[in-house]
Amino acid sequence: MPAKTYVQTTINGEHVDFLCEPRQSLLECLRDEIGLTGTKEGCNDGNCGACTVNIDGRIVTSCLVLGVEAEGADIETIEGVADGSNLHPLQLAFLENAALQCGICTPGFIISSKALLEQNPNPSEHEIRFWLANNLCRCTGYDKIVRAVQDAAKRLQEA
Amino acid sequence: MTTADYERNMVLATDTDYKVIGTRPVRHDGADKVTGRAIYGADFDAAGLLHGKILRSPHAHAKIISIDTSKAEKLDGVKAVVTSKDFPQSESRKDQWLKDNILASDKALYAGQAIAGVAASNPHVAESALGLIEVEYEVLPPVLTTQEAMASNASILHDSLTTEELGEDTGVVSNVASHSQHVKGDISKGFEDADVIIEREYNTKTVHQGYIEPHNATALWSPDGRLHVWCSTQGSFVVRDSLAELLDLPVSMVRVTPTEIGGGFGGKIPIYVEPVAALLSRKTGAPVKIVMSRRETFEASGPTPGSQIKIKIGAKHDGTLTAAYAWMAMEAGAYPGSPVGAAVQCVFSTYDVENSTIDGFDVVVNKPKTAAYRAPGAPNAAFGAEQAINELAEKLGMDPIELRLKNVAKEGTRRPDGPVFGKIGAKEVLEAMRDHPHYQSDKAEGTGRGVSIGFWFNIGFDSACNIAVNKDGSVNLTEGSTDIGGSRTSIAMHAAEVLGIPVEDVRPSVVDTDTIGFTAVTGGSRTTFATGWAAYEAAQDVKKQCIERAAKIWDVDANGLQMEDGVISSKSDSELRMTFKELAEQLSDTGGGISGSASVNPSGVGGSFAGNIADVSVDPETGKTTVERFTCVQDVGKAIHPSYVEGQMQGGSVQGIGWALNEEYFMNDEGTMTNSSLLDYRMPTSLDLPMIDTVIVEVANPGHPFGVRGVGEANIVPPTPTIANAIYDATGKRMTQLPMSPGAILSVSPE
Known part of the structure; x- marks a missing residue:
């Protein structure tokens, strides 16, 4: 068994430390070592976007980051998006616009969309589609997802 | 991307006299799924x-x-x-x-x-x-296509597999597991009577359902x-x-x-x-x-098959179809059981044709054993048949929707495979397509427009549901249909409608096999239809017991009581009145709790038709097709939760667009898949698509208490021929192979 490395991070605003093998991805660490299973694995090679998390303000597919690389990082996962028991406007918009069917891609879409709206509070349909092109959804055909992001943008601007 | 000057998601509702059915509540499992709390496998x-x-x-x-x-x-x-x-x-x-x-x-x-x-x-x-x-x-040596597998010198997969020919075991060892045939009328006479005949062969590749989990x-x-x-x-x-x-x-x-x-689509x-x-x-x-x-x-796992399809159809000058012939061979994968049996039930079922013959071949090849994929077999068949119909329309100088309407199947039409249609909505779907602002509009410069329609028969099968009344007037509903797209809520809506309570007061749970009666798969567009029906019946059981309990409390005859909109009352005495909630509080003191249950196996399955209108542009230099505008019209019987019905229509449409333009298993000569990643197996992304406009047509299914038909599958049938017809309109190229990738389009000459 390879020696484990001690890694210290901030996850969803809390200090979290964990031990991991050098070969373990951050996705595997989040899910199997830390127990944050909201981040999903769809392909494990960076192409489906289901494992998207935000690291230090940038969205990344956590399957392509090693756990040891997360040392000192500030990580946001789907479990940190809601404010306590208050859902984030994006989460509400996804629910009210029926923007999920099976829901397996939803955490990745919400993390990606949140980063988009933080950078571009009023994106066009094309900008939304371009930004979300690394998140695959097989159920919805994206129509209601795009509408949910548009709706959330409106809610956030009105807030 | 244009701004629409029309309603992009229309509901052509026929029956609106409901409190819960037809509304769009937030799904019960929603919060868990947007916060990452939901536990997947x-x-x-x-x-x-x-x-x-x-x-x-x-x-x-x-x-x-x-x-x-x-x-x-x-x-x-x-x-x-x-x-x-x-x-x-x-x-x-x-x-x-x-x-x-x-x-x-x-x-x-x-x-x-x-x-x-x-x-x-x-x-x-x-x-x-x-x-x-x-x-x-x-x-x-591997065999990788039906053509290779059916060749006389083919490498044989199973020494023990002998061909079943029209139901009889021939004893001949081969890769053809079975040949089935459906005959209606006299096909030779039908072609003799035809003024115009269209005949072509089509080929499609293996594709995967592509669920993300x-x-x-x-x-x-x-x-x-x-x-x-x-x-x-x-x-x-x-x-x-x-x-x-x-x-x-x-x-x-x-x-x-x-x-x-996390998705299934049959897989x-x-x-x-x-x-x-x-x-x-x-x-x-x-x-x-x-x-x-x-x-x-x-x-x-089990993809859906590559296939070889030959279609020949004939018609009179006035557009009346006289004959239709289909020869379809589908890859079963390594073991018998391709969806060709379903394909023969769908290929010409949209039309009332006097003479038809359909041959189906189930063929084993050295690929994974195929599984169901959303209306299995029907999209392959429609890719051929619905292009042939458009070709016919062009030769006859008719509008392709009018040609379809002239021959459309309706109540009483005998399908080529035997069954006689009950009430169906094929005509209504075609009329909604014809009248849609999309079809009525002029095409944009440089684009081509295509249409087609598809059929899927849907299934019934067993479903069970239990409902227990809580003392606060809410109910716990347990059922056994795994929820892939919001079905917990559509099933709960059936119960809420019957009991006259808000759907938020129904707590639906999908439970394990020790905890609920036998429930068949979430598939065949059956879940809202059949498990919804079980919920309807279980709620009726609860309702009956509530009336009996109220009669006991009031010491009156139960026959004189009714329960409507969540209120139990006497038909004759206006003083005798209490809400479901008030009764729920008293249950424990008046004889104990109430729970209802039902197990059903409904036979009144209503088939569903879906049609598309698509505008595409094709880059003349690269051959790349862009879908500029896409409309899906479907007869759903009754939309229980219109948002999730639209979601099914949009999702099926986009899977069909991916199948049409990009998706295929690339196999090398050794039979190894060379594109087994989501980078190289190219499913549509958000950037590849326009909004998917929908029209929900409601031709109520008389076989369901609320008229539900089931909506999950028919919508994947028309996209491949619709896109093919649009590419033809844009380029003059008749595409007979899927996918219609840039390279494939460049390799074909205009007709």
């Missing part, structure tokens, strides 16, 4: 969990001479290794095929077929152990002999019954708990890793979890 954990991995054949066709697992078993951290020898003895050839598709015994019949399973303390150790298993193969299962074989499995499946009872059969157990010794499921009906996890658990006494990789999901 791979998220499941148990104390002492071991991780399983599977060794797979690198060869598409090979005899397995020997398997030596001894080195793997000695690796530190490995707890057990299993092979096909760990299965109980098979009782039939079919039983052995089922087992061989889980763990191969004498032959590997596709690259990716499972050979051995390993359980270890962590997944990386299990993976390392796979490399220590020594398998000796005798490699054989790979297959997974955790099994715990307890020392008391009971096997408990947690997995993402479309049918927990299918998993239970399949495991019982393969492992030679009574069904009562197997319990399956369905976790949340999560069969079992793959569940029995391997079970065998590993039996050997180790520990729970064992197996999660497929994406590559395994492509190479070792």
Whole structure:
């Protein structure tokens, strides 16, 4: 068994430390070592976007980051998006616009969309589609997802 | 991307006299799914969990001479290794095929077929152990298409497979498992009577359902002999019954708990890793979890087949169809059972044609055993038939929708495969397409427009539901249909409507096989139809008991009472009135709680028709097709939750667009898939698409209390011919092969 490395991070605003093998991805660490299973694995090679998390303000597919690389990082996962028991406007918009069917891609879409709206509070349909092109959804055909992001943008601007 | 000057999601409702049906509540499992709390199969954990991995054949066709697992078993951290020898003895050839598709015994019949399973303390150790298993193969030439497999000198997959010809075993060993035929009228006379005849051959490639969540299962074989499995499946009872059969157990010794499921589209009906996890658990006494990789999901689950389809249709000058002939051969994959049997039921069913013959061939090839994929077989068939109809319209100088309307099937029409249609909405769908602002508008410069329509018959089967009344006037609803797209809520809406309570007061749960009556798969567009019906009946049971209880409390005859909009009242005495909630509070003091239950197997299945209008542009230099505008129209009977109905229509449309333009298994000469990643297997992204406009047409199904038809599948049938017809309109090129990729379009000359 390879020696484990001690890694210290901030996850969803809390200090979290964990031990991991050098070969373990951050996705595997989040899910199997830390127990944050909201981040999903769809392909494990960076192409489906289901494992998207935000690291230090940038969205990344956590399957392509090693756990040891997360040392000192500030990580946001789907479990940190809601404010306590208050859902984030994006989460509400996804629910009210029926923007999920099976829901397996939803955490990745919400993390990606949140980063988009933080950078571009009023994106066009094309900008939304371009930004979300690394998140695959097989159920919805994206129509209601795009509408949910548009709706959330409106809610956030009105807030 | 234009701004629409019309309603982009229309509901042409026929019956609006409902309180809950037809509204758009937030789904009950919604908060869990937007916060990451919902537990999907791979998220499941148990104390002492071991991780399983599977060794797979690198060869598409090979005899397995020997398997030596001894080195793997000695690796530190490995707890057990299993092979096909760990299965109980098979009782039939079919039983052995089922087992061989889980763990191969004498032959590997596709690259990716499972050979051995390993359980270890962590997944990386299990993976390392796979490399220590020594398998000796005798490699054989693979057959990869129906054309190759049906050739007289073809390499044979199964020495024991003989062709069934029109129901009779011929005794001839071949790769053709069966040939079926449906004959209506006199096809020769039909073509003699035709003024115009269209005839072409079409070919389609293997494609995958593409659900984002790979297959997974955790099994715990307890020392008391009971096997408990947690997995993402479309049918927990299918998993239970399949495991019982393969492992030679009574069904009562197997319990399956369905976790949340990340998509299925038919591909999560069969079992793959569940029995391997079970065998590993039996050997180790520990729970064992197996999660497929994406590559395994492509190479070792069940895609939908490549196919070869010949269509010939004839019509009079006035557009009356006189004859229709289809010859369809579909790849079953490694073991018999392609969806050709469903394809023959759909290929010409939109039309009332006097004379038709349909031949279907089920052909084994060295590819993964095919599984269902949303209206299995029907999109392949429609790709040919619905292009032929458009060609016919062009030759006759008719509008393609008017030609379809002239021949459209209606109530009383006999389908080419035998059944007579009850009330259907094919005509209404075509009329809604014709009248839609999209069809009425001029095409944009440089674009082509295509239309087509598709049919799927839908299924009924068993469903069960229990409803228990809580003292606060809410109810707990339990059912057995795994929820892939919001069905908990559509089922709960059936109960809420009957009881006259808000849908938020119904708490629906999908429960395990020990906890609910037999419920068939979430598939065949049956879940809202059949399990919704079970909820309707269970709620009627609750309602009846509520009336009886009120009669007891008031000491009056129950026949004089009614329950409407959540209020129980006397038909004659206006003083006697109480709400469902008020009654619920009193239940314990007046004789005990109330719960209702129902098990149904409804026969009044209503088939569904879906039609598309699409505008595309084709880049003349690269051959790349862009879908500029897309409209899906579908007869759904009654939309219980219109947002999720639209979601089904949009999702099916986009899967069809992917099938039309990009998706295919690239197989090398050795029979190995060379694009088994989501980078190279190119599913549509958000950037590839416009908004998908929808029209919900409601021609109520008289076979369901609220008129539901089932909506999940018909919508994937028309996209491939619609896009093909649009490409023809844009370029003059008649595309007879799927996918219509840029290279394929460039290689075809305009007609």
